[in-house]
Amino acid sequence: MFACLYLPRRASSASDRGKGQGARGIPHDPHTTLLQIARDFSPRVETHGDHTVTIDISGLGSLIGEPRAIGEELRRTAADAGLGVHIAIAVSTTTAILLAHARAGLTVVAPGTEAATLAPLPLRVLTQLGFRLQASDAGLGPQPGAGSRESGARSPEPEVDQLHRWGLRTLGDLAALPSSELSARLGHVGVRLQRWARGEEMRPLVPAAVGELFEESLDLEWPIDGLEPLSFVLARLLEPLCDRLERGDRGAVVLRVTLTLVTGPRHSLGEGGRDRHERVLELPAPMRDARVLRTLALLDLESNPPPAAIDRVAVGVDVAEGRVLQFGLFARALPTDTLATLLARLGALMGSDRVGAPSLVDTYRPGAFAMAKFDPPRTFTNPRLCASESDALRRASPKPSAVAGPIPNSSAPPASVLRRFRSPIPARVVVEQGRPVRVTTDRRGCAGGRVEHCEGPWRSSGDWWRSSHVPCAPHATSPWNCDEWDVELSDGTTYRISQAHDVGAWFVDGLVD
């Protein structure tokens, strides 16, 4: 048996003006309330636009009683919520929907009397909801909140008008016509309209997905202080949560940890006037491993510890669909999930902006770079194979020169590399005959000394069209105009120094290593 709840538009408007707020003062739209009432009775609920909901009430007999008792219960619950709904109960969803739209109050149709019950209804009722049924037949039922006319299905209004011109006035008139003759004149639309008029089931009920909340919380008997006891609490909360995610084939993309504190500074005032310490972690990929989630939460809380003892722990996740990965047969697969977990753990430890792949930027600014997401190509080779190639190379030639593995530009010697000070160190440089001869700084471990040898200058400038000016500051958008030198000091250290032309100041930018 199926029950259809139809909320007339005027009732919906009245509900908007009247009891448009939930128990906690949160505004509820009538459709959400209608859907919630339906879900309170059965998990098998299908929506048809904003105002019509179909419920499978097959299992409610033992709980509530006869179909009429179920209908009365539905109507009472809706009335308590401020909704004046039409309710129809029938064996087929088609019959229930048509009757709910055509008749106010509660209508219960005995099995086998669907056609007879529908027969007196005016033919125009098909016009009002025909397109909706047509969309549902095609599996294109409009989603809740979507406009009724957005389903893409065609309204059968022309065919209904034609039937009206033939002198048909009720669904009973249409049901009595011979199907073959109707098909010859109106095609499959006509046959479909006739089947609706007879109350025949067109397709099974398709339950809408339930927007399940993935949250767990625990009130502690005694407040806890520190991360170690908290890790046990988190494990207890996350394990059932991840089991639910596993059953629903969902993965967490955002992890929210809310700790209700006993005392402490008021970061945000929770319910009941108590302080709360909230942390939100955005996860790089959907995941449902309780250990990983717990580790990520603990790493984040280690960096941002709660300021007081905790007496309530709540964990919630925002979910996305689980991911399906296809691994290669021969190439060493890079497990994306575990790589994402690795990056998340590192991000929680070091800061999400401190972990990634370096990338170059299109500028001559000294030391300019950008961080990109670390997402290596999926063509990993097995180090065993690499090593075996190297080993085979070594066996093939006894000469040591054959040992080295392939590197780019192997003919050229490797280049020197710079260690760069992100904040250049101010320096005092003595210049004679246009070349630096002595470099000193106030930085510990970087005292400087006499210049034994130097190379340069290499002049660069850019962004001079901008207004502000920070001389030779890397990663800034300010203009720069400087000369760079490589100087080898008496202590054997080779520094990269630069002079900002505009202000004449010298800086140590880095050291060659």
Added chain:
Amino acid sequence: MPAAAVDRDYLESLLRDRKLDHTCWGWGLTPVQVRGSDPMNPIRWLVPTGMTELDARLEGGLPRGHLSEVIGPRSSGRLAILVSALAGATSRGEAVALIDPLDMFDPVTASASGVDFQRMLWIRGESSGSARVSLSSEYGTLQKSLDRAVKALNIVLQAEAGGFGLVVLDLGEVAAQTIKRLPYITWLRLHRVIEGSETACVLIGSEPIARSSGGVTVQLASGSRLQAPGLNARVIRARKVESDQYVRVPLSAAAC
């Protein structure tokens, strides 16, 4: 077959099962002798540095599954060796990781060595601050950066996810006193984590830090980087007497 030979074969097979066959080298056998003629035997995994003269001294490169170190004074070419090795590893399609506690890596000059940044995970610590911070706060910041870097290294080594062929922890500009404050069990734990894995882990420092029994130490001597570009290196390994002579490795003239 004599019983002693059977026992030895059995012992070697057990070591191979745990990827500890490198310990056989201490018995006076070369890697080739250990490997024998059986193609199914595990091989000694190496990560070439890309410097021919140095790889010859290293018998092929830096060993995988071990903790090695490159030590030397400033401007001795410590980073140049590792960047060359990173470039070689990425050119073979391996992923690599660089843990940079003081955020001093310069991608521009490293790109000139041929590092494929798409395959390189760069973990940056907090950059060293200005020269006028107090001594205690600087030490505190350094210690915190070092602690985080070691934790990050542990996470990377424990993760099979990345399939990293080479992992580098750059402690070249971290004061030796700060490193010595770490409990030594830190390095023993890392030895245990990396043992038998396919990853070569290398530490860069100014003084010897830690090296697993199968790892190597590449010691560099100071030299002019501008007048005669190049580096002087020698290899120190356990249970093997090395020559005191340094090998000269040429480098290109200057960083870009």
